[in-house]
Amino acid sequence: xxxxxxxPAALSVPEGENLVLNCSFTDSAIYNLQWFRQDPGKGxxxxxxxxxxQREQTSGRLNASLDKSSGRSxxxxxxxxxxxxxxxxxxxxxxxxxxxxGKLTFGQGTILTVHP
Amino acid sequence: ETxxxxxxxxxxxxxxxxxxLKCEQHLGHNAMxxxxxxxxxxxxxxxxYSLEERVENNSVPSRFSPECPNSSHLFLHLHxxxxxxxALYLCASSQGQGSSEQYFGPGTRLTxx
Numbered sequence: 001x002x003x004x005x006x007x008p009a010a011l012s013v014p015e016g017e018n019l020v021l022n023c024s025f026t027d028s029a030i031y032n033l034q035w036f037r038q039d040p041g042k043g044x045x046x047x048x049x050x051x052x053x054q055r056e057q058t059s060g061r062l063n064a065s066l067d068k069s070s071g072r073s074x075x076x077x078x079x080x081x082x083x084x085x086x087x088x089x090x091x092x093x094x095x096x097x098x099x100x101x102g103k104l105t106f107g108q109g110t111i112l113t114v115h116p
Numbered sequence: 117e118t119x120x121x122x123x124x125x126x127x128x129x130x131x132x133x134x135x136x137l138k139c140e141q142h143l144g145h146n147a148m149x150x151x152x153x154x155x156x157x158x159x160x161x162x163x164x165y166s167l168e169e170r171v172e173n174n175s176v177p178s179r180f181s182p183e184c185p186n187s188s189h190l191f192l193h194l195h196x197x198x199x200x201x202x203a204l205y206l207c208a209s210s211q212g213q214g215s216s217e218q219y220f221g222p223g224t225r226l227t228x229x
Contacts, residue, residue: 004158034217043206043222045118089159093218103172104218106159 002027002094006107013080013114021075021110023090028068031093031102035064035075038087038109047088048075080114087111119143120221122207128227129197137192137224139207146211148190149218150182153204165190197228 003026013019023033032051036044048057048064050073056065063076073090087109093102120141129135141148150162164172165184179201181193190207207221 032217036220041204041223041225043118043122044208044220046217046219049217091159102216103161103164104159108156108158 002030002092002103002105004090004092004105004107006088006090006110008110009108010111011113013112015080015082015114015116017080017114018076018078019080019112021077021088021090021112023073023075023107025071025073025092025105027092027094028071029095030068031095033064033066033073034091034093034104035062035073036089036091038089040087044089077112080112082114082116084114085112118219118221120207120209120219122205122221122224124224125222126225126227128229129194130229131197131199133197134193134195136194137205137207137226139190139192139221141188141190141207141209141219141221143209143219145209145219146187147209148184148187149208149210150190150192151206151208153206153223154200155203159206163192194226197226199228202226202228 005024007022034049035047050057050066061078066073089109091104091106123138147166152160162176163182168184183191204223206223208218210216210218
């Protein structure tokens with residue numbers, strides 16, 4: 001059974017700082033790993049998707065890496081801004097029985113606060 | 117806007133009520149999902165529909181009843197809920213293949229009184 005863990009649970013940083021969020025998963029047989037952002041009381045916004053054959057993906061100030069063999073992914077945020085404050089979730093998509101749809105297993109998230 | 121809409125956005129219901137949550141996707145996907153997000157717990161997968169057939173039921177109590185009339189619409193029918201069912205219910209869709217990305221709706225915040 002896939003388990004996903006995120007560290008730290010909460011992080012508070014001053015504006016402008018570079019930061020790293022960590023995600024680990026127990027079963028390396030994954031289709032992909034996805035990072036999401038969730039604002040309070042809202043749905044999930046997909047940030048980056050890394051396929052199992054890829055090592056990293058970049059979008060603007062965000063960079064996500066994937067090391068399947070060690071069961072780890074990191075999300076790097078450069079030059080953080082107050083607008084980056086949100087909960088960041090990672091989810092590993094695993095093979096699921098004989099079906100083709102895959103199954104997302106989420107971590108509990110990292111609550112990020114960037115203060116001016 | 118992710119292309120996945122959910123209504124209502126907020127719902128308060130008593131334990132004896134019957135209500136339904138609606139999800140609609142405008143992305144041409146063929147798989148749809150219901151997730152539950154409770155306070156202090158990770159998102160939990162509830163149901164998966166692929167090509168309008170239920171392919172997964174994650175040990176969800178029978179007071180939650182999903183319905184997928186076509187590939188664009190997904191419902192979650194609720195009856196005789198408990199206060200611990202209060203949560204954010206999220207709908208998602210994907211193209212159904214294992215490597216594809218899931219797109220999430222904004223969720224319905226459900227409070228059971």
